[in-house]
Amino acid sequence: MTYALPAPRRPRLRTTGPVWVVLRLHRVALWTWTAVVVASVLVLLWLYGPGADAALRHLAACTAPGCEPVGGAWGRYKDLYELTAAPIAAAPYAATILMGGICIGRELERGTAQLMWAQALSPARWLATTLAVPTAWFTAGMVPLVALHHLVWSSGPLPRRDLPWHDPDLFATTGTLPLTRVLLGLALGALAGVLYRRAATGGLAGIAVLLVTGVLGMRYRASLWPTATDTGLKALRPPSDAHVLEHGAVLRSTGERIGNNWACVDADSAADLRRCTEQFKDFWVTYHPASHYWPIQLLESAVVLALTGAVVAVAFRVLRKHAP
Amino acid sequence: MNTALEATGLVKRYGRHATAALDDCSFRLPEGRISALVGPNGAGKSTLLAIAAGLLRQTSGQLRVLGAGPGEARARVGYLSQDKPLHPQLSVADTLRLGAELNPDRWDAAYAAGIVEQGSLDPRTKVRALSGGQRTRVALAIALGKRPELMLLDEPMADLDPLARHELMGTLMADAAEHGTTVLMSSHIVAELADACDHLLLLGGGRIRLGGGIDDLIGAHSLVTGRGDLSKHTVVESRASGRGVTALIRRDGPVGEGWQVQEPSLEELLLAHLRSPEAPALITPSTASTADRTAVTA
Secondary structure, three states, rough: OOOOOOOOOOOOOOOOOOHHHHHHOOOHHHHHHHHHHHHHHHHHHHHHHHHHHHHHHHHHOOOOOOOOOOOHHHHHHHHHHHHHHHHHHHHHHHHHHHHHHHHHHOOOOHHHHHHOOOOOHHHHHHHHHHHHHHHHHHHHHHHHHHHHHHHHHHOOOEEEEEEOOOOOHHHHOOOHHHHHHHHHHHHHHHHHHHOOOOOOHHHHHHHHHHHHHHHHHHHHHHHHHOOOEEEOOHOOOOOOOOOEEEEEEOOOOOEEEOOOOOOOOOOOOHHHHHHHHHHHEEEEEEEEEEHHHHHHHHHHHHHHEEEEEEHHHHHHHHHHOOOO | OOOEEEEEEEEEEEOOOOOOOEEEEEEEEOOEEEEEEEEOOOOOOHHHHHHHHOOOOOOEEEEEEEEEOOOOOOOHHEEEEEOOOOOOOOOOHHHHHHHHHHOOOOOOHHHHHHHHHHOOOOOOOOOHHHEEEEEEHHHHHHHHHHOEEEEEEEEEOOOOHHHHHHHHHHHHHHHHHOOOOOEEOOOHHHHHHHOOOOOEEEEEOEEEEEEEEEEHHHHEEEEEEEOOOOOOEEEEEEEEEEEEEEEEEOOOOOOOOOOEEEEOOHHHHHHHHHHHOOOOOOOOOOOOOOOHHHHHHH
């Protein structure tokens, strides 16, 4: 008796089907993104090694009181770091334009999406593939890019000097938030694309909504996690890396907390100032310590991901209503 | 006889308050026919073809395509529209590859390549560099390469010069004859339809005004000239000529004495119906939808 051996499986690197089609149609955009990622990663690797060393030497040479380090190795280090932050900050918007404008809006506008639906590819599978391929491609670029970017920031001299963890630009270009914002951008582009079925409006409407979510995130992220409050002497010296939200004094008469109050600033003599400060019983400060970076990052990312899921679901519904 | 396409009370409205592009449209297209879809601009021809191809969802009513719901028979239906959208950045070869990748179970690569080669097209040429006729050839290669059982053509030859039109229609009709493909083709060029088609659907006001085999439809009508009473026939159109009238009638029994009777041409039949949208609809039994036939026999 002989047993037929299963034929050895040939490794298949060749993509086929709708995935091949999406890769082929949008290869210029996808390779452009790859080039940006590779260039940024190279710069970040340099910053992590020789760049950081040179910057630290430059800073060490400037310890005299009143010495402000400008230019030189430190200036170059900072400039290059900010340069690598640009693709991360722009990636969600680029993803929206690619998805809403090019992958979906333009395809529907010139009828080439319909050409594909007239083959054996249903509109739902078309949308799923059109979303999945750029999502995978962007994710594959964002993960090393943001991880390295985060590492350069957290291991180097930047957090203590120019870029504290709560800086809005830094917060949106480190941690888990940038990747989730890219996913939201892709989802918003897809929804705007199937809603407007035009390249220009598909891209722009997606961008507009993404901008609004960015502003909302900046405005409300401090409320995502309970703040810490210090009183007494500690209130006058919150940790140097804290994100101070509010500080002020407690009134002796009513116990009321007054924040960011300038009542005593216009006192015109020492006695006047003493009289003014005597009405205060205590001082207080509310802030986010640096340890709140990750809880806020993860929570905001979770909110963005939930929104992404909802937007994708609506995009599929809109398309289903339009075509079977 | 099997049914390629069957509509029952099909309605499509673009926007909630717009007038319906298709309004309670019902008909049946038997398998193997080559049917002309005719009607004035805005009659709903493109809408009907797009719904049948699974590119658009109807507002209400039912459409069965090769026995399945619209979109479910996608793999077996070919569709070609007037503007022939193709990706301009792809080469001809990549465009054919797109057809192959998106029709994994049915693609006939040799056949599709053959259609392109007949036009002596270089496969490396980008689609954006092609002329109108060459684009049509590539679009046709994709539509036929999937070996469709039903071919939906929305004014496919409208922007072609007569020579290219003749050549591509030849390719298309040879293919349909060889494989028994059902074809539904909209066009404004009656001569083109008269040569190629054996079946007719005339759309007007979102419904079928005239439907059936072309010979049956022509046979049911007469072009009469003379004087006398036509009241027992259905008069589609009549106009004064000399001392009498010339009328296109749908006969009900023999035409009386004093009339000179002729068989109308397809063009005369179509023009008379296009000019008289109020003429009652005529749908032959083989073309009436199942629901309507049941209603008639009941």
